[in-house]
Amino acid sequence: MALEVNGKTYETDEEGFLLNLNEWNEDVAKALAQGENIDMTENHWEVINFLRDYYNEYQIAPAVRVLTKAIGKKLGPEKGNSKYLYDLFPFGPGKQACKIAGLPKPTGCI
């Protein structure tokens, strides 16, 4: 599969995850979010940027439980909980947010 943004083609897997992490940019993220029916707000970007930092540091997309805990640690308990994250990403912060962030599907996510 492929995604077209500003006239450039980006390869994705069959579920729409970007194949080449390094090709990611904010416009690609917006296009990926649109495909998920998500209007990107500042709160969405905060999670996306957190995920990208996490990936840069650990080379994996975190499991939802780990993401929730890590966000709570960094951004406070009002954001480090499932309700907050599922309100932002209704089909699962692991899957949807990782996709928008240009990361691979989280390990163990089915």
Next chain:
Amino acid sequence: MSEEMDMDEGGTVKKFMFVNRKAPYGTIYALEGLEVVLISAAFDQDVSLAFLDDGVYELVKGQNTKAVEMKNFSSTYRALEGYDIEKLYVERESLEVRGLNEDDLLVDVQVLSAAEMGEMMAAQDVVISF
């Protein structure tokens, strides 16, 4: 894996040890083993990791995979803490014959003698080798 996991019974926590014996690159064992460990964290079991033989190289600092064109996944071992996997055992003899010590490793570990490692393995419910 053929082991019974007793997931349905709820509350049964087993001691799982994942044994890593191979160098990080060249075969897929180390990376696959690490992925299994990360997945196992979701099941609330008592998980530990053991590193023996060339497996100790998986934890060595300063890995550079550019020339072999493989992903350097060594920093993922530092994520284990966030997955509440904090029991990492390394065999002293395996370190010594490779001229390594605890300071060469990128995560905090407990160094055990071969005999202590044997006891640790004997105390597990399930031992899975990679």
